Amino acid sequence: MRINTGEPIPFTVVGGFLGAGKTTLVNALLRQAAGLRLAVLVNDFGSIAIDAALIESSTGDTIALTNGCICCAIGDDFAAGIEAMLRRRPTPDHILVEASGVANPGAIAQIALLDPDLTLAGVLVLADAESLPARLADPRLGDTLRRQLRAADLLVLTKTDLAPAGPVLATLRALAPQAAIVEGADLPLAIALGHHAQAGPRPSGHGVAFATVTLHPSRPLATATLRLALDALPEGVLRAKGLLCLDGRPALVQRVGRRLAITACDAPVEEALVLIGDDTVWDAAAALAALGLERR
Template sequence: MPVTIITGFLGSGKTTLLNHILTDNKNLKVAVLVNEFGDIDIDSQLLVSVDQDMVQLSNGCICCTINDGLVEAVYNVLERADNIDYLVIETTGVADPLPILLTFLGTELRDLTRLDSVITLVDASAFAPDLFDSEAAFKQITYGDMILLNKTDLVAEATVEKLEAQIHSLKEGARIIRSQKAAVPLPLILDVGFNDPMAYDAMIPLESAGDPQSHSPGHHHDHDHSHDHSHHHQSDPDHHHSHDHHSHHLENDGFVSVSYRSDRPFALRQFEQFLETLPSDIFRAKGLLWFNESPNKHIFQLSGKRCTLDVEPWNSAVPGNQIVFIGRHLDTDDLHQRLAACQAEPVRG
């Protein structure tokens, strides 16, 4: 089963690309694994036409909770009665792709799946070489087989050319595709065979801080594949030891998430005032919002200083507010109090 991993920094357009794949897949039966960095699963509620073929991975960054959750989810997809043609994994915006790659290249999954490519989305309107001083953002480009330079319509041509040169300086020979709203022909990104497992041999010793037991694609397990997978697909101690060295990027980057739920609607003006005074350390926010002034659902997206509100009916969903913020040094209590102050006064009598 071919596997494509979609990675990219906060707000780069990963869910938009995933929706494009699901909408335009030419009857390809695609299974989707979605990982959220936060305890409210917003992305899966924004995906189209996935129904039972979507698996939500546990709260937290996928590369830091890599072994049990991810491998078990992939086995669940493989064991479905109806055959799946393709598996697409959407990581969090703060994920380090390398541990995810190694899960497919260095465990039993290498015999059951084929890692086709790692697609890294880059927001052309927000990208800079330091990109918020994020270790994860740098690694996403380093380990990407293909760079989707997205949102090119929001910047000048000269800026796009400069960004491409900067990406090439970070990754020599990078394959770069320009896109708007992550819309690219699927033959350019699916079943392309760009991933080269041997390319990681030189990288992995650096990631494992010189650990001689580093878990490389050439490292083989001695598991009996005839046994029930429930007791043999766990990674061995070597993998855990190696992973310890490169799973600290969240601590290094300092990213945290703050989630908020409410079953009372917001007052639109109060929420607008809240947005006007958002802390500068919030890099990404997304949510499903209910306003007292409207019967509709509002899909809220914030990336850097750019904010959008798309409107659609609630349909069968129960109205309510669900919102997640991702940033550095966030004050959870303060954000909760300020959001609570946005709630509309209840109608009396």
């Protein structure tokens, strides 16, 4: 079930530990993106010093750039940020998420893989050649770095002017044999946003498998009844999205975390509600069956 009627939007995650050069790379991509509507989701604007000459307007948590790109501060709620980008008109040509320095980019990619409005282009993980060996050996940091590196489709080795690349390259190949490796953060836009995603399932790195289920109505639905049911869903249901006829009128239903929005929309081609989350989505689907929302 799709909210947008066009092709799925390519989605890229940029990860890497603190200080690896993520923000420098994102800024460089924004400067190169003339003609491409690139939507960049970041934790906060304080970490990304956007060139003032590029800024066209700024409202709340969104900055519009003169080259057609937009930058949105999302805190830790990237799912809500993605929903906001999918609702924009015109829709972005590409969505890029800059993960926080301690986040696992593989978990972000996993949820994107389950969204029919998105297609995963790849996970780019930056590795600092100077500090990586010491951080991998640090018992407080090593596990976080290994999860980040193993999630990569493309590894970008940075700061090779400060440390020899050879030993670090060997370490990266051992930790992430599936990933291509490039040196230097000065990546052309076509490479950074190209399709690098590996085929097949991806581990989230947290020991949690995400699931998705699509439900279709078998009888008319009332808005108030659906609200009560969605408010009662378990915490493990990360997102619910769909196009349904409620009280005889077409509506867009979107639930991110505990935030629920039901808004009027054009008549859907197909009525459906998609649940995304951990294994509790199956319990949620069973509960919603009482309303006539059923799997086919």
